[in-house]
Amino acid sequence: MSDSRQFVPSLTASLARHDDGRLSLLAPTPGLWCDAPELGALVRPGDSLGTVEILGVHHRLCAPEGALGVVDGRGQDELARRPVDYGAPLLTLDPDALGGELVAATEAGASPGTDEGALVFASPSSGRFYRRPGPDKAMFVELGQILERGQTIGLLEIMKTFTRLNYDDPKLPARAKVVKIVAEDQQDLGAGDVILELERVDT
Known part of the structure; x- marks a missing residue:
């Protein structure tokens, strides 16, 4: 297919x-x-x-x-x-x-369903989340990976159009480690649903 x-x-x-x-x-x-x-x-x-x-x-x-x-x-x-x-x-x-x-x-950047103070990357809108650019391609993000500003997290399909989700939230640290991948590939998400749980990495 x-x-x-x-x-x-x-x-x-x-x-x-x-x-x-x-x-x-x-x-x-x-x-x-x-x-x-x-x-x-x-x-x-x-x-x-x-x-x-x-x-x-x-x-x-x-x-x-x-x-x-x-x-x-x-x-x-x-x-x-x-x-x-x-x-x-x-x-x-x-x-x-x-x-x-x-x-x-x-305004405080709180996300539902997470422990107080936890760092999370959440979906900005409702849509279908994709962890890879294509069926035969590598995942954008893996467990334990260090994220930096501008890095692509995944794709979000909204009304049959695909938008890249980038690690560019100013409320999150400049560098962070992926400690848990919450959203599955091709999972339907709502706005604010957690995609990744993160841990701050000191520069």
């Missing part, structure tokens, strides 16, 4: 804060935006905001650092594929719609 995995480039939305506490997520480039999150959806850093089509190429659009809240506005219209300019408002997020405990836990 042939492997149909294709890498999809990704973009990160810009963020603007309002005086009332709400957040606006802005288009990082002109293009056609589609597959937007529904009203009432929870958005966290790294979550998918849909795709932006640029000259026929689809780019996955991700929420930036600091994006945390419930979608309470989706721009000026509800078109399935909306033309957007650079800096155009895409979504409005309301952080106050979340419970205070959830906001504090998310």
Whole structure:
């Protein structure tokens, strides 16, 4: 059986804060935006905001650092594929719609299901996780491996597109050892599910 995995480039939305506490997520480039999150959806850093089509190429659009809240506005219209300019408002997020405990836990980088203080690499969004780039390829990460910034952890399939998950979370140490691989190859994950348990490595 042939492997149909294709890498999809990704973009990160810009963020603007309002005086009332709400957040606006802005288009990082002109293009056609589609597959937007529904009203009432929870958005966290790294979550998918849909795709932006640029000259026929689809780019996955991700929420930036600091994006945390419930979608309470989706721009000026509800078109399935909306033309957007650079800096155009895409979504409005309301952080106050979340419970205070959830906001504090998310901002602190806490992950459900882990011991307090444990270092974990978690899935930024829901999707199917792949530990290797293809069926006959080596795993991206093995038990006991030392991770460094920018290293690929695996692939996450979201709506039939594949995005690389890189070790680039600023809340995690620059170097860390993999002490447990929690997520299995081709396992379906939810946002925040733990993929790896880590141990700090002093430089």
